[in-house]
Amino acid sequence: MPEFPVWYEHIHTCKQTGARVGKVHTPHGTFMTPAFMPVGTQASVKGMSPEEVSGMGAGIILSNTYHLWLRPGSDIVAEAGGLHKFMNWNGAVLTDSGGFQVFSLAKPKDIVEEGVKFSSHIDGRKLFLTPEISMQVQNDLGSDIIMAFDECCPYPSPKDYAKRSLERTTRWLDRCIEAHKRPDEQALFGIIQGSMYEDLRKISAEQITSRNLAGYAIGGISVGEPKELFLKMIDCTVPLMPEDKPRYLMGVGTPDYLIEGSCRGVDMFDCVLPTRMGRHGTILTDHGRKIIRDKKYARDFGPMDPGCDCYACRNYSAAYVRHLIKANEMFGLRLCTFHNIHYLLRLMERVREAIMNDRLGDFRDEYYKTISQEA
């Protein structure tokens, strides 16, 4: 009997990179890792039906505690029978803690030991979010993986602030553990902070992983820092994370970051990139991004991404999708979003395959080569 409702099963470690393939088991099914989690901020992956998202092979999605707390309210989601039932999604769900959104709305002086004061982005009303409230909301939502309430420092942050912040994040984690009311059904993950300082990352990793939790995340990176710093932070943090638990890199991202993270032993990623880019009529391909609304696709009667086998590329031409986007037709955004989510899910499949064949390093090199060449 596993200790937690969510647990990691290791399958293979890549001899070339140390990347790993595994399975994460949850109360709502199992998904293969490394995994990309599409984001459904407000209980909907923008533009997509749940069947479309699961049909593409997504086993887990992310939803946002802050947004659902404000609208429709976690009490309504709880009354509906929880987030899975509310949105008709049978796979796994991870919810963030609300911290990331709240810190972007709060002034520095409004971050106090008890929690964070901020104004709602919807109607401006004053709100106060604490570790206890975050847990209560996430318990209401009933997500399979719930995240500890942490502070994500902006980039750059002074070292003394980053240190005080990570210490507070650890104290908040203990309050989360205490406040979490459904530990048999929902797995709490702790979040390692420490801004861009290697020694602080080490301190935070030691503190956070000393608490016995179902999984651990790296927070506070991919917040605007240069890529070298991003890689350095993962390099120094992942080795401090337990091998028998899932490792989640928050808010990542772009294809190259997903591959780099996987190379370093990360198991889970999430990002709004595929949905946000899709809504702007831009798609991801092995040869970089394509801005489908561009005039050069007006008479391109082939698929947006030749060789792609997604629903959009199998059935529609670049010229058609461009027309829909130019004409502000919803279906154009649906098709681009569909392609982008499919692209990242398929990319992770290719990453897992490369790991199984002990050649993720080669795969990375090949990917960087094709992505720099225009189609």
Next chain:
Amino acid sequence: MPEFPVWYEHIHTCKQTGARVGKVHTPHGTFMTPAFMPVGTQASVKGMSPEEVSGMGAGIILSNTYHLWLRPGSDIVAEAGGLHKFMNWNGAVLTDSGGFQVFSLAKPKDIVEEGVKFSSHIDGRKLFLTPEISMQVQNDLGSDIIMAFDECCPYPSPKDYAKRSLERTTRWLDRCIEAHKRPDEQALFGIIQGSMYEDLRKISAEQITSRNLAGYAIGGISVGEPKELFLKMIDCTVPLMPEDKPRYLMGVGTPDYLIEGSCRGVDMFDCVLPTRMGRHGTILTDHGRKIIRDKKYARDFGPMDPGCDCYACRNYSAAYVRHLIKANEMFGLRLCTFHNIHYLLRLMERVREAIMNDRLGDFRDEYYKTISQEA
């Protein structure tokens, strides 16, 4: 061998009303009549995939010549292999002539014998639409049914204007017949005008039906007139239309108008109502319209329309759809649109069943009764 690429097969006439069930055969499949045609103005039924529309049972959709002429341009659609291929729709397509949109953009003095001068709603550039251009554009689009270029008089219109206008519509029809280049693949329908004057309707019907065409339409009604006048105009026009050809009532509509039109022997209808209402978060039911964004649905965890078996009602609660609409989530509009198109297609199925059982008059009475009672 039928004379036209689109032809009508009669199945049954309702003993109670004279309404008729039939089949319309087209180069892209057969559909049962009376039929409702969802509107895909810009080569997309707003928010829906072609599979979703056909999966609900729609055998024909309408698309707009004016919009496609301007964007992406009918040359691009022709290069793509025609509208069916461009939008990946395997059912039948009817295109309007562009007249309806153009007249709403043109000033009265810009309507001349040759055609209509107007400014593009996209970039304001000056354009000139004639019967010949309308035919050329519709030949490029490759729709199964193409409509003659006519003038739809505004309501109210002075009788002398309406008379001059209907005479011109007849002359334009002759130019359309002359200009139509693909008569073996695309069926041209003529349009009866005459504003709200019974004698003018009669004159127009005689003129238009004296031309041997695949089908005939009633235009220029449902333009803001009272319901009595609407019914009077159908009453006096339909009996003048041939029994062996499809009869199409343009721009209709609401559930009661669909039933009234069917009672009077109309076979085809189109309207933006289900998609437009869906995009505003309102749904059609047997008990009238429901504004799903209304607060009273915040904790309604049953389906939007109890008893409805559409995808939206089978899988989601009113509370969830309300949340999506309040949160500006695209998927909420998709679900409402889905329901509304399904509702009207299902309504036409019920109408056909009532005709087959010689009880469409009873069905109409029952419908008026339930629709006046709140759910």
